[in-house]
């Protein structure tokens with residue numbers, strides 16, 4: 300048991316208490332951030348004359364040595380230490396002797412852990428952003444290749460109007476683009492350095508908090524030391540943003556699962572991204588999409604857990620806050636892996652353009668356009684709606700899309716129908732005449748794609 304405290308205790312810590320209290324099992328994740336923070340701290344202490352330059356250099360050499368030894372596996376981070384902070388400090392003292400005991404001058408583990416977690420989270424926010432960028436690039440490629448791929452658009456999971464695959468993908472581009480914007484917002488708002496907040500009330504040493512913040516790439520120090528040690532808002536925001544990413548991925552997964560089913564056959568998931576059944580030889584299952592959909596729950600769980608942990612904590616630091624780590628780490632790992640796997644599945648998936656087009660053609664998705672055709676010929680919309688309703692009923696009874704009916708058949712419902720009806724309700728016309736901003740028509744889509752390209756450039 301290596302602990303940084305004990306002077307005022309008369310008994311050894313109970314073993315179960317020690318294990319229950321320890322965080323080394325999970326906070327070793329930010330070992331590098333802990334060392335980085337300590338480097339900045341000693342540099343600042345020396346600049347302020349609190350440590351001599353010689354002491355600073357000895358400590359820096361010691362920290363470098365510990366980092367290198369851990370990286371090559373020569374020094375193991377073990378349960379013998381209470382937490383990663385104790386591990387670094389104890390090893391520093393072992394290595395460079397008494398001067399190592401000066402590292403913690405003007406610092407508390409409260410502002411130290413607040414710093415480490417923030418540095419670690421900042422890296423992870425940037426990492427998630429890069430995974431999202433790669434996914435967006437993949438979605439954009441599918442859009443570029445499918446401006447003319449006609450498919451049914453759905454509402455209530457009922458075929459509604461023809462759209463294109465590019466248009467459908469474009470909706471997901473927007474979602475994941477907003478997710479990237481959320482990452483950027485979080486990074487900006489969180490980028491203030493809590494180190495120097497001390498245990499809660501700052502310190503009596505003349506610390507230069509601006510300098511420490513600058514060394515660690517922050518935009519400045521946090522403003523209030525009590526908030527500095529007890530703020531985990533940035534992590535809650537990140538978990539909320541990850542939950543939103545997962546919600547988007549889950550919707551997308553659900554569609555891939557439907558599209559990949561025997562009933563739809565709009566897509567075929569690549570063999571490398573599918574799995575088989577142990578009993579049914581014919582099966583090729585969309586497990587990746589299902590797992591992504593399923594893992595959404597545990598990411599939401601991490602968000603709810605942290606919100607709940609934080610809700611009753613009085614100022615300033617309380618040990619409850621150690622619970623900010625494990626589930627948050629799991630949510631970060633899970634979400635990044637899901638984005639990555641989903642991108643792999645999407646980039647290798649085959650789109651069955653013929654099936655999509657046939658599905659759009661056979662679902663009366665051009666009924667609105669047929670009604671609009673009558674309106675353009677002078678029929679009031681409500682009447683046109685009724686006429687086409689009857690045409691559709693006739694089609695259903697006779698297993699015929701409107702396009703396949705003869706003019707004589709159409710004249711049973713209205714004599715306004717003319718030869719030009721066929722062109723007016725072709726799938727191509729239905730899509731290409733939808734030209735308002737954000738619509739699937741070729742011109743509108745080309746502009747949308749241009750915007751998406753630009754969004755990925757900056």
Ligand code: ARG
Nearest residue numbers: 322382408409412616620621
């Ligand atoms: N392991 C602790 C945590 O994660 C570090 C801070 C400990 N501070 C304290 N006052 N016991 O929150």
